[in-house]
Amino acid sequence: MKYITILLFIVMACIFVAGTGGAADTIKIGLLAPLTGAAAADGLSVHNSVKLAVERVNAEGGLLGKKVELVTYDDRADAKDAVALARKLIEQDKVVAVVAGSYSTPSRAVAPIFQEEKIPAVAAYAVHPDITKAGNYNFRNGFLGMVEGKAAAYVAVKILKAKKIALLVSDNDFGRTLAEGFKYYMEKYAKGVATIVSQQAYPMQEKDFKAYLSKIKQDVPDLIFSSGYYFQTGPVVKQAREMGITAHILGEEGADSPKFLEIAGPSAEGFVIVTNLNRDDKRPAVKKFLNTYEKQYKIQPDMVGASAYDAFMIICDAIKRAKSVKGPDIRNAIATIKNFNGLTGEIKRFTPEGEVVKDVQVQIVKQGRFRNLGVVSDPELITP
Amino acid sequence: MRLFIEQLLNGIAMGSIYALVTLGLALVYGIMRILHVAHAAVFTIGAYAGLFLFQLTGSLIVAFLGSMACCALLGVMIERFVYFPLMKYPPYVPLIGSIAVMLSIEEVCRLVAGPYILTFPAKLPFPDVYLGGIQISSTLIAVYSITAAVLLVLWYITTHTELGLAMRATSQDISISGAMGINSHVIITLTFVMGSAIAAIAGMLVGIYYNQVYPTMGTVPAYKTLALIVVGGLGSVPGAVIASMLLGTAETLLIGYANIPLPRDALAFIAMIGVLMWRSEGLLGSSR
Numbered sequence: 001m002k003y004i005t006i007l008l009f010i011v012m013a014c015i016f017v018a019g020t021g022g023a024a025d026t027i028k029i030g031l032l033a034p035l036t037g038a039a040a041a042d043g044l045s046v047h048n049s050v051k052l053a054v055e056r057v058n059a060e061g062g063l064l065g066k067k068v069e070l071v072t073y074d075d076r077a078d079a080k081d082a083v084a085l086a087r088k089l090i091e092q093d094k095v096v097a098v099v100a101g102s103y104s105t106p107s108r109a110v111a112p113i114f115q116e117e118k119i120p121a122v123a124a125y126a127v128h129p130d131i132t133k134a135g136n137y138n139f140r141n142g143f144l145g146m147v148e149g150k151a152a153a154y155v156a157v158k159i160l161k162a163k164k165i166a167l168l169v170s171d172n173d174f175g176r177t178l179a180e181g182f183k184y185y186m187e188k189y190a191k192g193v194a195t196i197v198s199q200q201a202y203p204m205q206e207k208d209f210k211a212y213l214s215k216i217k218q219d220v221p222d223l224i225f226s227s228g229y230y231f232q233t234g235p236v237v238k239q240a241r242e243m244g245i246t247a248h249i250l251g252e253e254g255a256d257s258p259k260f261l262e263i264a265g266p267s268a269e270g271f272v273i274v275t276n277l278n279r280d281d282k283r284p285a286v287k288k289f290l291n292t293y294e295k296q297y298k299i300q301p302d303m304v305g306a307s308a309y310d311a312f313m314i315i316c317d318a319i320k321r322a323k324s325v326k327g328p329d330i331r332n333a334i335a336t337i338k339n340f341n342g343l344t345g346e347i348k349r350f351t352p353e354g355e356v357v358k359d360v361q362v363q364i365v366k367q368g369r370f371r372n373l374g375v376v377s378d379p380e381l382i383t384p
Numbered sequence: 385m386r387l388f389i390e391q392l393l394n395g396i397a398m399g400s401i402y403a404l405v406t407l408g409l410a411l412v413y414g415i416m417r418i419l420h421v422a423h424a425a426v427f428t429i430g431a432y433a434g435l436f437l438f439q440l441t442g443s444l445i446v447a448f449l450g451s452m453a454c455c456a457l458l459g460v461m462i463e464r465f466v467y468f469p470l471m472k473y474p475p476y477v478p479l480i481g482s483i484a485v486m487l488s489i490e491e492v493c494r495l496v497a498g499p500y501i502l503t504f505p506a507k508l509p510f511p512d513v514y515l516g517g518i519q520i521s522s523t524l525i526a527v528y529s530i531t532a533a534v535l536l537v538l539w540y541i542t543t544h545t546e547l548g549l550a551m552r553a554t555s556q557d558i559s560i561s562g563a564m565g566i567n568s569h570v571i572i573t574l575t576f577v578m579g580s581a582i583a584a585i586a587g588m589l590v591g592i593y594y595n596q597v598y599p600t601m602g603t604v605p606a607y608k609t610l611a612l613i614v615v616g617g618l619g620s621v622p623g624a625v626i627a628s629m630l631l632g633t634a635e636t637l638l639i640g641y642a643n644i645p646l647p648r649d650a651l652a653f654i655a656m657i658g659v660l661m662w663r664s665e666g667l668l669g670s671s672r
Contacts, residue, residue: 040500
């Protein structure tokens, strides 16, 4: 008798689980983010921020009369994992659109899959050009590596007035494309004004940058462009200051993380980045997000989170305007977005290639926090 | 010239860190002929235990001593519960056991402390030193001093004490030294205590030096130290130290002068292949 009761209980549990899983009274949107591994702090920020976005959309009545449901998977910033999970999102979870909230390497691996299945995907902050080249179902809310690299060079030459610049670049998709943009600007706009005195690339796993920095110290540059992730640029800044290097250090969105501030410690003061989240943004929606985030999660918000939040809201806005959850309808609505009020600035439009057009923000570290230093809004630089 | 000296100093610091991690492995191999891959996990635990104790007490001394005790215990437990029961099988069986232990400890760290990089914001009390216009930063001085102290203590124990004599005898022939009245199991246990305590120092030092503690921080040391003990001569402690120093210096100079974005880890394995081809007993190994 006891066994029959247990059996009955299991059957009921199964029915219950199947029932909730199969219900079509929600709109499912997928999210891929690196929740574990070296990039875990970025993944956490993405997940935290998109959860806030889901709460906001559902509190405002959901989409087309239904609640939005987020399906999150951990791709560990790994291309192989991401491909399997993208298939799972499409085939098992039947999501209507996806926020690609991970790094370039996994994001460019999954872009063709979304294209093939006609599932609109918005890459939150990955910079590699191949992601949007996969086809017209792929959009990018972050900056193209080229755009950000050019903006960084503009900041170096025009705002920080550097004459001799040393490049220290992470040897992967991310670091390389940024460096290309930087060099493109130097070649085209800064001839005779400023020169690149040295270029070095370091492998992904590097922890000890002293060998590179000793060499840079020899050249006495007045600015170092350090292109990499927070777990790379953090040690670069810390070790450079320990070695007595006083040059400006300029980074990019890869260093836009509270973990960067933690790793670099007091050495972070005066460090400048180009990114897309302005901490001193006056718009109420941004202020509210920054405050809520810090209150709820006890850490500072950053650009990867804000970009993923925007990517999610872009999809929701498109669903609302399209009044449909069909892939092609959502895609067309995203493609025609105009002056969308996002956390990461006003999204002017998407280019036909799916690239975002918006201002590049310049932030400087003051008293352990990122603060506004300026903005790059020259259309020649920010249009991909 | 100045650049060369600076790079040399960087390289020696790198080599010192390698040496601290490799020492335990060389000691264990010398005595038990086991490739103690899990040593890298002991190193990770050392960093976490040190960080935890530092946050709890705010004292670096307590953190160092506590972390050393914690790792010594872990090392002995690995020996008792994993290697000892597996000793009767061919050498690859304890090796597989060791890899399993390493992965398990890594996962435990991830589950307990989370997958994030934790920071170790301690300041080691060493001064910046200026020598003829060259600045040697306090972190470098800290690495040199701590490594030198560890090596000195280890040298004293192995050459000037009865324990050291017993250890050397055991490493030469475990059954004959047993017949001479040496309790080999006690010696093995003490070897694990020493090796693991040094790993704790290495773990904390690396954590503070790079201001990063994370679950997979032992992965690269796990395979690099294997290459290093092969290059140094399996089981030879001085060989392991020399190999570490040479590798650290070579890697740094290669980066400083050649600027090839070659993963610096590749160099260790190129050296290992070279040694295996031309001098299979290693730099200081005996061709027994």
